[in-house]
Amino acid sequence: MKLKALSIIICALPFGSFAQIQSSTFGSSDGSVTIVPEGIRSAKSDPSSKSSNVALGPFALHSNTTGDNNSANGTFSLYKNTMGQGNTANGAESLYDNISGNENTAFGYQALTSNISGKENTANGANSLFSNTLGSQNTANGYKALNLNIGGRYNVATGSNALYSNTSGNYNTALGHAALYNNITGDFNIAIGWSANNHLSLPGITNSIVIGANAIVDASNKIRLGDSNITAADIQVAWNVTSDRRWKEDIEPLSLGLNFINDLMPVSYHRKSNKNQDIEFGLIAQDLEETLKKYGLTEQQLGLLDKGTDGYYSVRYNDLIATLVKAVQEQQVIIDGQEQVNNEQDIRANKLTARLEKIESLFLEKEMVETESGAKD
Incomplete structure (x- = not known):
């Protein structure tokens, strides 16, 4: 009833009444709520000489001196604040250590409790x-x-x-229980989903995007959609892959072509995680690795084959497009050469045919002459 009466009185006070009130106390000696010219306070709290602070709860805003526009609601909330301004602390020990931090908002037990000078945080x-x-x-x-x-x-x-272990990482966004849990110093990461990008051994990954429960990336500057249980990814339109010359260097003609393609071993298979047991077509990464070694190349030199820190391989199939184009070009050279040979053979055949026809014509003429001579005899 005392708190209800207090609420009614506060709501009924006209503008400027706080400056007119000498002291008005409600409650017992150790749990009272006091309205004074300096603000609203409870027992053992001190909203300071500023009239724009509100302190409710034992030792709330206890150390405040010059800070103003602060609201502390809960035992030891904003306890050490002396000059911080515009802070809101709701919950026991929320913003407990704050001294000079400004415009922080803390809701919950020990929310932002260790903050000293940080500003504009919301917890x-x-x-x-x-x-x-x-x-x-x-x-x-x-x-x-x-x-x-x-x-x-x-x-x-x-x-x-979410972002539980982060100590000095900046510009990270984590959405979901334990998302980016183990990130410590990494910057510019985005993780969406339950335990997304929660990787124990990679606390400093930077500029990654991970979407999906338990999905992880194993290096910086990577994107991952879904965990290893995902069996299909649908997209309405085709991807546009950046290819501007101005983003590239060390440009060299491709040496891998027809022979390389002929050495690949395409297979069909069932993916273990695919409960529907759909038949898939593709390459086995380990087989591809052996083929690359045959040509003096390894996965460290190519983006085509990648081996993650967990030991699992992945293949960047779009890199094969260039080798297929090269193979077609080489094949076309062979075809063009064969066409030239065929054309030359056609010319020779035509000449031989013409000669044969001429010889046949001469034989016919000879036979006709001989026939006519025999008839006269």
Whole structure:
């Protein structure tokens, strides 16, 4: 009833009433809520000499001196704040260590509790941005999201334990439980899905995009859609692959052509993860590796064949298009050569035919002459 009465009184106060009130206290001596000219406070809290602070809960805004426009709701919330401004702390020990950080918003037990000078952070959920001290402009939504972040900036983590281990990585976006959990120093990563890009051995991956539960990349500057259980990927239109000369260097004519294509071993197979057991056509990466070795090449020299840190191979099939074009060109040279030979043979055959016809004509004339001579005799 006391809190309800307080709410009614506060709502009924006209503008400027706080400056007129000397003191009005509701509740017991250790859990009271006090309206004073300096603001609203509870027992053992201190909203400072500024009239624009609100402190509710034991030791809320306890150390505040010059900070203003702060709201602290919960035991020890904004406890150490002295000069920070425009902060909102809702939950026990939220923004506990904040001293000079400005315009932070913390909702939940120990949310942004270690923040000292970081500014413009938003933490929603218990222990979210727990370790942040000087990182700024981060957004954490979920239990222990961005929990270990210290100085990382411009990160967005939505989901419990999302970007949990991040300490100094910047510009990362994680959406989903434990997404980018093990990222520590990597920048510019995007992970969407349950435990997406949660890779223990690669804490510093940069500029990756991962979409799908349990999907991971094994190196920087890669994109991964789905985990190893995905059996098909549909797209409405064809991919446009960048090919501008200005993005390339060390351009050389391709040496792999018809012989290389003839040495490949295309196969049909069933993918183990495909429950429908659809028949697929393609190459076996290990066979391709042996063929490349025959031509003095390895996967380290080509993008065609890639071996991940987990030991599994992948094939970049679009690279085969160039070798197929080269093979067709070489084949065309052979065909053109054969056509030339055929043309020459046709000419010779025509000449021989003409000579034969002439000889046959002479024989016929001779026979006619002999026949006529015999008739006269």
